[in-house]
Amino acid sequence: MSGKELGAPDLRPSLHGWELSASEARQLQGRLAERICLTPLQGQPETVAGIDCGIEANGHLRAVVSLFDYPAMNHVQTVIHRQPCVFPYVPGLLSFREMPAVLGAMEQLAQKPDLLLCDGQGIAHPRRLGIASHLGLWLNRPAIGVGKSRLVGCHEDPGQDKGCHTPLMDRGERIGTVLRTRTGVRPVYVSPGHLVDHADSMDWVLGTLSRYRLPEPIRAADRASRGPIPIRPALR
């Protein structure tokens, strides 16, 4: 995947890059959110990627993309990109902290994944632009947000059995699905990011689960994001 196809000029946070204030970031989110498309998933994905970020003790972000094929769900490759983090963690502005590193990891892939599963929210966000939405819009790829906890919205508790779900609502509109991915464990917060709808988002999360709470691609990315600093392949 060449670097030049990334970062469409009109999506760049500023002319200079990702240096912007919190209020500027919120304004930008409002404009980008208008461009999010909630549609049934088009075509059959042949590759599904899990995306996650970890923070190292030295203050570096470690972004991981774990690629799987579909429907076999065999692991294809995992890429890791580290860089200093510049933007602080502010609830609602997560993408401005993590996306630069994620894009760095994404450039190591030969091909853009057909479907992105992100650790965090999609449109289940105060301004409807969680990290899954922001990333899906930037890469022009279907993206689904899978949050381990709630950012915004109200919901009933889904039943205790795997597969039970309830709608996540905010300001009178549906923004996601509270989904029990495993019997007896805390539900996850599934929301479309871009180029996918509520029903397909839930189906793809259920369809990429193994026996754990999170979809396998996200688990793989999560493990790599917290593991020891990977040893570079030996030269020669």
Next chain:
DNA sequence: GCGACAG
């Protein structure tokens, strides 16, 4: 002013 608040 107070409480909530992805990772």
Next chain:
DNA sequence: ATCTTGTCGC
């Protein structure tokens, strides 16, 4: 996100 031991349950 990260710090951390034992413990409860399938």
